[in-house]
Amino acid sequence: MPTEVAAHFEAHRARVYRWAYAMCGRHEDALDIVQEVFLRMLRRPPELPNIAAAVGWLRQVTARVVIDRWRAESSRGAARHEFSPERSAGESVESHELVECLRAAIGTLSEQQRLVLMAKTYDRMTFQQIAHEFGIAVPTAKTHYLRALSAVRARLKIDLPAGRLS
């Protein structure tokens, strides 16, 4: 087993889990996704010269694995989030509805919009950092972020009264 992959696994498995859980909202799915991501790394170890490159690679592969999984589930007509007694505490029906909406919204984004959204929302990177990592202009990163939020807004049918912003 390559030692580099083992090192990346130890350093980043929690991060990959966090991304996967944020997108899927289910512990078992998130664990499967982490395994799939590192399995891909084991099968074809990439050239990752530094931590930023490793995180970028992992983020990209995680997003792809999640999207592939969603597509496979859709084509198989699998009931993804049926209520079951085994479901861990804290995963309410409401949160699953939210996850379904988010999933639909994220599924409509382009890959770059999705990655910008992940970097911004899950990793709290600045637009400057995102632009640097993805090799795009800062305004482009902001546009991707706003488009991603708009997609989520449309999917969640958010139509709030124009109150005072916090």
Add this chain to the structure above:
Amino acid sequence: MNDEKFQELLADYLAGELDEQQAAAFRAELESNEQRRRLAHQLQAAAAALEANVLSDEEAQRRAEPLSLQDIATRGVGGAPEHASRPIPFRYHRLRAVLRYAAVIVLAFGAGFMARGWRSDTREPPPTPVVSSPSINERYVAGYQRVAQAFPQSSSFARSLLVLAGR
């Protein structure tokens, strides 16, 4: 403030990248424009929804702790895909069966057409029917030829029937 500048500041505002002074100025801008205020409010709600499932680093670490790279490698070598054990929905069974039957029918038709095509190129005239007695056979052949002349378009079967019927 033009739309482009507004969008740039809106992204910074929603991402928390404006300092206090800039944020206050932006909020004042929003207060003066109902449509922009509404948009900002909605996108803020969308951002909040996206963060609903974001775990803390500690929680993610705790939950991912049981995973081992050795297990993952083992699964990759000998394990079945995660979804392999899930039952295939009924409609896919039915679709497969329909496709299988359709393929058989298409192949049968294809083979039939091909065989017919080959035969049409090398088809020979129908053989003269053979009857057990030579005299009967002669009479039959003569009758057959008469019928063939009278009804050149008829098939050999129809000619045989006509001969047997005494025409």
